Amino acid sequence: MTIEKSPLAPSEFASLKTIGGAQPRVSRAQYKQWDRCDLTFVELGEGTTVAGVTTRSQCPSPEVEWCRDALTHGKARALIVNAGNANAFTGNRGRAAVEAIATKVSGHLSCEQSEIFICSTGVIGEPLPIDKAEAGLEAAFSAPEARWEEAAHAIGTTDTFPKGASARAMIGDTAVQISGIVKGSGMIAPDMATMLGFVFTDGAIDAKFLQDLLNRATAKSFNCITVDSDTSTSDTVLVFATGKAGNAPLASFDDAGANAFAAALEQVCLDLAHLVVRDGEGASKFIEIAVEGAEDDESARRVGLSIANSPLVKTAIAGEDANWGRIVMAVGKAGEPADRDRLSIRFGATQVARNGVAVEDYDEAPVAAHLKGDAIEIGIDLGIGDGRATVWTCDLTHGYISINADYRS
Amino acid sequence: MTIEKSPLAPSEFASLKTIGGAQPRVSRAQYKQWDRCDLTFVELGEGTTVAGVTTRSQCPSPEVEWCRDALTHGKARALIVNAGNANAFTGNRGRAAVEAIATKVSGHLSCEQSEIFICSTGVIGEPLPIDKAEAGLEAAFSAPEARWEEAAHAIGTTDTFPKGASARAMIGDTAVQISGIVKGSGMIAPDMATMLGFVFTDGAIDAKFLQDLLNRATAKSFNCITVDSDTSTSDTVLVFATGKAGNAPLASFDDAGANAFAAALEQVCLDLAHLVVRDGEGASKFIEIAVEGAEDDESARRVGLSIANSPLVKTAIAGEDANWGRIVMAVGKAGEPADRDRLSIRFGATQVARNGVAVEDYDEAPVAAHLKGDAIEIGIDLGIGDGRATVWTCDLTHGYISINADYRS
Structure with a gap:
């Protein structure tokens, strides 16, 4: 099996300072x-x-x-x-x-x-x-x-x-x-x-x-x-x-x-x-998920990781699909305090859902352009408190399957 | 997008009895x-x-x-x-x-x-x-x-x-x-x-x-x-x-x-x-995970689901790879009581690890044959109690990625 260099790899190794001792x-x-x-x-x-x-x-x-x-x-x-x-x-x-x-x-x-x-x-x-x-x-x-x-x-x-x-x-x-x-x-x-x-x-x-x-x-x-x-x-x-x-x-x-x-x-x-x-296995996109408005910071981190670990969210991003319904799903399954009717979601700078409903006629062009890039930002506002956290993940692609279905072989 | 019938589909719909009322x-x-x-x-x-x-x-x-x-x-x-x-x-x-x-x-x-x-x-x-x-x-x-x-x-x-x-x-x-x-x-x-x-x-x-x-x-x-x-x-x-x-x-x-x-x-x-x-999206194998020897039944279920939800276990099964190291990993991450040195694992009827180490020179032929089938059995004995549970899942394949990277489109 040949593993190709991740498309998200930095262009060169950051030259590290030597450390005395x-x-x-x-x-x-x-x-x-x-x-x-x-x-x-x-x-x-x-x-x-x-x-x-x-x-x-x-x-x-x-x-x-x-x-x-x-x-x-x-x-x-x-x-x-x-x-x-x-x-x-x-x-x-x-x-x-x-x-x-x-x-x-x-x-x-x-x-x-x-x-x-x-x-x-x-x-x-x-x-x-x-x-x-x-x-x-x-x-x-x-x-x-x-x-x-x-x-x-x-x-x-x-x-x-x-x-x-x-x-x-x-x-x-x-x-x-x-x-x-x-x-x-x-x-x-x-x-x-x-x-x-x-x-x-x-x-x-x-x-x-x-x-x-x-x-x-x-x-x-x-x-x-x-x-x-x-x-x-x-x-x-x-x-x-x-x-x-x-x-x-x-x-x-x-x-x-x-x-x-x-x-x-x-x-x-x-x-x-x-x-x-x-360098996530098979990653084609670097995803930053910023959660705010949670009950506290730890709750925000858990909600963020629920989104970051969702195979359906990760495959949607791989498909460059602004499927924010899957984000609602992942917020809901986190088991953390949330109020469906206060939840707001953005992709990049574009708000796509606010207070529990889709933003009517939001401009899809900047969202589509953002999703075509290799650095994706998802913003979540739970609207119930001051807790915040940022988590990072990558998308889930055919590359992950290829790498892991025959790793040991 | 065309969705083909799952290879694990029953050959025909079970004819259901009518229900009065x-x-x-x-x-x-x-x-x-x-x-x-x-x-x-x-x-x-x-x-x-x-x-x-x-x-x-x-x-x-x-x-x-x-x-x-x-x-x-x-x-x-x-x-x-x-x-x-x-x-x-x-x-x-x-x-x-x-x-x-x-x-x-x-x-x-x-x-x-x-x-x-x-x-x-x-x-x-x-x-x-x-x-x-x-x-x-x-x-x-x-x-x-x-x-x-x-x-x-x-x-x-x-x-x-x-x-x-x-x-x-x-x-x-x-x-x-x-x-x-x-x-x-x-x-x-x-x-x-x-x-x-x-x-x-x-x-x-x-x-x-x-x-x-x-x-x-x-x-x-x-x-x-x-x-x-x-x-x-x-x-x-x-x-x-x-x-x-x-x-x-x-x-x-x-x-x-x-x-x-x-x-x-x-x-x-x-x-x-x-x-x-x-009918799991993209499934090519039906996986039964039987956990015994857990602290209690609920703990056994959690360990089973930790294995069943592990992308690395699911891709290994898709690749017909008896990678039981990933099962150890999934048991370990479940957060449930476990003792590495009492853990035993089998694929089908073949014990591959016992009491925390690989079974030396276990016969790989029946394991390989079992993994080539479409009904996979994984047995886990935690060796610490009487709790038991069985959970079911499917493998994680390219089909899952294909279905979910362009579902909404």
């Missing part, structure tokens, strides 16, 4: 029969703090369990990412593979095993082969430092393009850099999906505060996207702060520069999340 | 430009009791609101079904259309308006044209009695075949007939979908007990199917009991014959629900 290296573990790097090793300087969020799946991979345990210590010296094999649902053999990697890397760096973070993505149900992992690690240890673009390639699976984003913030007089990479294009839904995201900063940030900042950023980025409503066993987002920028460490919002750093981190997470949607 | 008639209201009957009028004898369940959508159609009000009286003299226009999200004009129909039919039958039940299905957002409805009713009033197959045709929209089922039960010495018809093939999910189901019996059943029986039957039939996870604004299932069989009226499970009647009603509802799945 974080050196990526890549190698070929050959987890699958392919001609590419599939093991990523990022060495992190001493003193690096870490925070993370993981899948809410009841069947998480051993890597996810490992990262959850390691996160309780808040310190990191290395990140290892295996692509091509998720190592999920593999019992004791899967756990053994994770432990073997931790043992090898902690030996190499002379650090604690709890400072090693491990993620794997790919097929479920086949134990990660320890021999391939160990040989891949050996090769990575002696490899030259890689560009972030190479790492973004190496962590991908069905991704059709590498994904990265950078931002910077001033903490006092110190410029702090943030660079992140992400992988994922299917099995993508809120609360994490087969999505791995890694964000690095040279800022000095207390681990607990870093976790707080990541939770806030995730709520408005990775947890507001969906490709197909499916949630993976392996989803993980980690953020590492090496402290090499030399800023006065941030430990709370009372510290100068904390808001600027928080905003920059959220921007990087949002950029990465959008890239995942742009 | 229920006379269907059909006519051409021409709600759309098509060459078919689209208005169904079923006259019900005096003394007919009624029960019903309706969509949980927060944006229901005025017909749904009308039926909910009428159900509080428990008596019925007529059912009217309009196909081609759902009359949903149409504000005051939609409500006026429903009232006009109720006025006309109650005048014709010299009965209360609350004894008139009205359902509409089709495009959302366009008020039902009152003139067409009234002319269609006039034509139906004077039409000859129709066969149930003709009524099953007339209530359909994107359905590719008419759907009906019959059963009978003995209440004491009296044979009681039950016949039902249903429409629906997309926007189908639990808690009702764009699904209209109408069941008629000549049994004499107290309205409150009939409601209890319908609730029980629905829980194991219509609420255990899904095509695309989308829930409509118009879903309604009504059951009418004319009493013409002359049995001693049933009012509780203490009455002789109540269990037999309950079983027959459940069988008709289940047969009808299965027919909807067989």
